[in-house]
Amino acid sequence: MDLYFPIAEMSINVFLVLGLGMIGGIASGLFGVGGGFLMTPMLIFVGVPPTVAVATQANQLVAASVSGFLGHWRRGHVDVKMGGVLLVGGILGSWVGVALFSWLKRMGHIDLVISLCYVVFLGSLALFMLIESVGFMLRTPQNGTVSVKTRRDFHHHPWLLSLPFMMRFPKSKLYISALLPAMIGFFVGILVSLMGIGGGFLMVPAMIYLLGMPVHMVPGTSLFQITFVTAMVTLLQSVQNQTVDMMLAMVLILGSVVGAQLGIKIAPRIRGERLRFILALIVLGVCGQMLAGLLLKPASLFAVVPVR
Amino acid sequence: MTVRIVFLFLILAVPFRDAWSQPLLADLSHHMIAIQTDFQGQDLILFGTLDAALGPEDDLVIVVKGPSETLDVRQKGRQGRVWLNEKVVRFENIPSFYHIYRYGSLTSLSDATLARQELTLDRMKLNTKDPQNPFRLALVNSKKRWGLYKEDTTSIVFRGPHLFRADVDFPVRVKTGQYSVTVYLFKKGEIIAAQTTPLMISKDGIGADIFFFAHTHAFWYGVLAIVLALFSGWMAFVIMRKRSL
Numbered sequence: 181m182d183l184y185f186p187i188a189e190m191s192i193n194v195f196l197v198l199g200l201g202m203i204g205g206i207a208s209g210l211f212g213v214g215g216g217f218l219m220t221p222m223l224i225f226v227g228v229p230p231t232v233a234v235a236t237q238a239n240q241l242v243a244a245s246v247s248g249f250l251g252h253w254r255r256g257h258v259d260v261k262m263g264g265v266l267l268v269g270g271i272l273g274s275w276v277g278v279a280l281f282s283w284l285k286r287m288g289h290i291d292l293v294i295s296l297c298y299v300v301f302l303g304s305l306a307l308f309m310l311i312e313s314v315g316f317m318l319r320t321p322q323n324g325t326v327s328v329k330t331r332r333d334f335h336h337h338p339w340l341l342s343l344p345f346m347m348r349f350p351k352s353k354l355y356i357s358a359l360l361p362a363m364i365g366f367f368v369g370i371l372v373s374l375m376g377i378g379g380g381f382l383m384v385p386a387m388i389y390l391l392g393m394p395v396h397m398v399p400g401t402s403l404f405q406i407t408f409v410t411a412m413v414t415l416l417q418s419v420q421n422q423t424v425d426m427m428l429a430m431v432l433i434l435g436s437v438v439g440a441q442l443g444i445k446i447a448p449r450i451r452g453e454r455l456r457f458i459l460a461l462i463v464l465g466v467c468g469q470m471l472a473g474l475l476l477k478p479a480s481l482f483a484v485v486p487v488r
Numbered sequence: 489m490t491v492r493i494v495f496l497f498l499i500l501a502v503p504f505r506d507a508w509s510q511p512l513l514a515d516l517s518h519h520m521i522a523i524q525t526d527f528q529g530q531d532l533i534l535f536g537t538l539d540a541a542l543g544p545e546d547d548l549v550i551v552v553k554g555p556s557e558t559l560d561v562r563q564k565g566r567q568g569r570v571w572l573n574e575k576v577v578r579f580e581n582i583p584s585f586y587h588i589y590r591y592g593s594l595t596s597l598s599d600a601t602l603a604r605q606e607l608t609l610d611r612m613k614l615n616t617k618d619p620q621n622p623f624r625l626a627l628v629n630s631k632k633r634w635g636l637y638k639e640d641t642t643s644i645v646f647r648g649p650h651l652f653r654a655d656v657d658f659p660v661r662v663k664t665g666q667y668s669v670t671v672y673l674f675k676k677g678e679i680i681a682a683q684t685t686p687l688m689i690s691k692d693g694i695g696a697d698i699f700f701f702a703h704t705h706a707f708w709y710g711v712l713a714i715v716l717a718l719f720s721g722w723m724a725f726v727i728m729r730k731r732s733l
Contacts, residue, residue, distance in 0.1 A: 184527040184660075186695035187702060191527060191660045239713050246721035247728070254729075288562060288573045411714045418710030422702050426713050427525075427695070433717065437724040444728070474570050481565075482626030487558040487578065 187425035188232045194431060196226065201240070201435020208248070208436065209443020210450075211459045214241050214378030214406065215436065217302060221466055229486075230294075232425055234376030235417035239429040241378045241410040244436055245403045252400025259351040259397050262361055263404035266383070269362035270409045273369020278416055281373055295470040297375050301382060303471075306463035313457040352393045352401075361391060365405065373413060378406045511539050512681035514671045519685070521658060522692035529635075529660040532687075533653055536671060541649035547592030547674040548644060549607055552656055552687075554585025554636075555665030561623045577623040582614055584663040586637050589654050591644040596677040605672060605679075609639050635659030664690050 182191040200222050204215030216237050223233035252258055284290040343357035364386045368379040383402045387393045393401070418424045447455070514536030521530050534550060542548060558580045565574035588607060603611045609628055610619035618624070631637035636659065644654040656669070667687040673680045691699055702709045 182526065182528060184523060184525050184695055186525075186691060186699040189661075189663075239717055242714055242717035243721035243724070246718050247725040250722065250725040251728070288576055292570070292572045411718075414714050414717070415707070415710035418702065418713060419706045422706055422709075424702070424710065424713050426698055426702075426709070426716065429713065429717065430720070433720050437720070437727075440724065441728065474572075476571075477566075478564055478571055480626070481563055482623070482630075483562045483564070483573075484627055484630040485560050485562065487560055 183427070183431070185425050185428045187423065188228050188236075188428055190227060192226060192228075192428075197428065197431045198435035198438075200226070201432040201437075202439035202442070204240075204432070205244070205436030205439020205441075206443040206446075207439075207459075207462070208244055209440040209445075210447050210455060211443075213381050213384075213459075214244055216241055216377035217298075217375070217381060217463065217466065219432070220376040221298075221469070228428070229423075230291075231421060231423045232428075235414070235421065235423035236425045236428050236432070237376045238410045238413040238417060239424050239426070240432045240436065242407060242414060243429075243433045244440070245378060245380075245406040245410060247437075247440070249400060249403040249407055252403060255400075257396050258400040258404050259349060259393070260404065261347075262349050262352055262354075262391075262393070262397075263401045265347070265358050265361045266365035266401070266405040267408050269365025269367075270369040270372070270379075270405055271365075271412060273366035274373045274409055274413055274416075275369075276366075277370040277373030278413075278420075280370065292474070294375060295474050297371060298470045299467050299474070301371060302463050303467035305382065305385065306460045306467065309456050310460035310464065313453040313460060316453040317457065352391075352397050354392065356391065361387075364390065369409060372409060378410060380406055510681070512671060512673045512683055513537050514683055514685065516656075516669060516685055516687060519687055521662075521687070521689040523662075523664065523689065523695065524691075524693040525695050527660060529662070530658050532656045532658070534656055534669060534671070534685075535651070535653045537650050538652070538673065539650070542592065542646075543675070545596045545676045547590060547594055547597065547672075548652065549591075549594075549605075549672045549674070550587075550589040550644065550654055550656070551605070551607070551670045551672070552585065552587040552589075553583050553668050553670070554689075555583075555663055555667070556581040557584040557663060558582070559627065561627050563623070563626075577615065579615055579624075579627060582627075583612075584636065584665075585658075585667065586612065586631075587640065587656065588638065589640045589643045589656070591641075591646070591652070592674075597674060598677060601674075601677070601679070607672070609637055634661050636661060658689065662689055 181194050183194050184191045200219055203222070204219040207213060207215040207218055219240070220233055220237045223237065224230050249258070281290065284293050343359050345358040346355060347358040348355050364383065368383045368386070371377070371382060372379045380402045383405070384398055387398045387402060388395060414424055514534060517533040517535070521532070538548070558578065559582065561577050561579065562573045563575045564571050567574070586609070588609065590607070594602065594607065597607070602608060606612045614624050614627065616624055628637055635657070643656070644652055646652045667689060668684055669687055670682060670684045672682050690696070
């Protein structure tokens, strides 16, 4: 059954769109990530214009992140103050990112930059995760005592303590410079508008390793920030480019809700390091695809693109 | 003087005494295509009559032209180890849709006539006149692949010597707007008659409402998109919580 999506201006099979949403949802239920890094490339692969895919994906992420956020909020695992500082940086970053996006689009190099962002940022993260999880899987059978560096080892850099605007974050039991989370939010915000992803994937490790936040506070706080950033990107894209396809977003949301349920049910049956291993493989696959697009001779040297 | 004018009128009026004496008459089965949410593309039937049967040196050509658009054609090139966009050629105000259906070989038509009426894809006015220009070639080939540009010699079918019909197909990627369907009749390379029929393709139903809303009230559209997403995210949370309790 095909549906004509009015903003994408094309017919796509409904079950294909539901399936895409479900894959994203399973990923988010299993790994606690938004799934945008999977869904945006898949939408583009199906034939949705990249500008519509990125904007619509932001709309879908609003739904995905708010339902996750509510779950963490109920357990009291959200540091609103920290989230607020991250958000200030994120909003500034996404403004810069949107400006960068249109500048790169004019220069004709937006595809290259998107691909490079995926390969460099997601690729290095996935590689790190792969090595860590393989090491973990190899070590665990012998004895249970694995030396894990505590988060304190990572964030006690002298220069971090000498930054101005020191702020107390009672929920996270931290006393650090507000510039640090703002900078993380800013940097992730730029990547969000360039790559059409929620950014939790990049923000979560930064919050654990750079800020030294308690691990249980991290997902809820990052989802809190992502909800607002994706909502703002949705509004910006609607006003500036009219590229948010509400109908496409709703079908994707429906699929991802079902997928998230499945993911949450499967998650407890798989060990944590295996999950990270699988996630790393999937992300490396996406990055490999992008890298191949950059390095291999394309099937057609020409591309026809509409000018808005 | 008045006698002369009346005489002139009489001469002019003779060929139009009744419909059968017109050299060409044609019409479409529909003058409007509505793109609804189940749109898969649509076929229209063009039917018409000729007052005299086509001879071996005569041609019947139907040109369907869609609203214009502007496209960039990008060429990738290798720089170091990476393939990236090197050159861009912009095609401004070209037809988004161009189908040519013909009956006859077009061999008796002069190059000037073919070019003036743009009766083959190679003779369309697209930036450069050279049909082998790689950018132009890439554009036309992509359009052909999407079913938006076409040259066809089999669709026009005659039922007897005078009556003809043709299937005009509009693929799913058609742009909305004003289309024109022009039928040309050539006898021994000379144009005898031409008739143009308008056709409107527009969005309809809820899809049209969404599109219209997105373009006329962009801010509130964005707000609604966010509210809907927040609501469905909240619903998902409520359903999940009930299940887990």
